[in-house]
Amino acid sequence: xxxxxxxxLPPYPFKISDDNGQLSLFDEIRKKNxxxxxxxxxxxxxxxxxxxxxxxxRSLIRLEGGLxxxxxxxxxxxxxxxxxxxxILIVECKAPSVSIDQKTFDQVARYNMVHKVSLLxxxxxxxxxxxxxxHEQKKYxxxxxxxxYSKPG
Numbered sequence: 001x002x003x004x005x006x007x008x009l010p011p012y013p014f015k016i017s018d019d020n021g022q023l024s025l026f027d028e029i030r031k032k033n034x035x036x037x038x039x040x041x042x043x044x045x046x047x048x049x050x051x052x053x054x055x056x057x058r059s060l061i062r063l064e065g066g067l068x069x070x071x072x073x074x075x076x077x078x079x080x081x082x083x084x085x086x087x088i089l090i091v092e093c094k095a096p097s098v099s100i101d102q103k104t105f106d107q108v109a110r111y112n113m114v115h116k117v118s119l120l121x122x123x124x125x126x127x128x129x130x131x132x133x134x135h136e137q138k139k140y141x142x143x144x145x146x147x148x149y150s151k152p153g
Contacts, residue, residue: 004036005096007125009045010053029063038095042125043077046091055149056080056089076111083151087117094124105129121146 004023015026016036023036025044034040043063050056060081078091092108094100100122108120112133120140122129133140 004041005038005125007042007045007096008127009049009123009125012045012048012052014044027063029058029061038097039077039093042096042123043093045125046093046121046123047078050078050080050091050146050149054146057083057149076115079115079117087115089119089121089146090115090117091121091123094122096125098124100124100127100129119147 017024017026017033024033025036025040026032027034027044029047034044047061047063050061051058060083062079062081063077076090077093078089079087080089080091082088090108090112092104092111094104098104104122108122112120116135118133118135120131120133128146129142130144130146131140131142
């Protein structure tokens with residue numbers, strides 16, 4: 001039985017169903033039931049955090065999008081776009097039992113070689129790290145808080 005640990009994110013009223021001991025959750029982005037794993041629990045909370053606390057439009061969020069990296073097919077957990085279709089944020093989610101370390105940052109940095117966004121987030125539901133990236137200067141800076149969504153113009 002999956003243990004749905006409380007996370008360091010606000011609780012949300014998810015639609016969870018139990019099919020013979022297999023928990024699933026209705027994903028309002030993908031519009032279907034998703035098997036509820038510890039990583040999915042974090043991903044769903046983080047999506048709701050983006051929408052409800054930070055004002056990111058639901059329609060501009062994609063989950064588990066594919067990308068090719070050095071000829072290998074990889075998946076990003078959460079990608080957020082702006083209204084013109086440019087990627088603005090990548091979020092890498094881990095299960096609460098997975099500690100966030102240099103390997104996690106290396107993974108999201110590799111993904112970002114493809115996406116080239118200026119804002120990255122990494123979360124295991126308990127700890128969250130955010131950084132901004134300046135690709136021209138090849139510099140990054142950790143920030144305390146994820147910025148709220150702002151419409152261009």
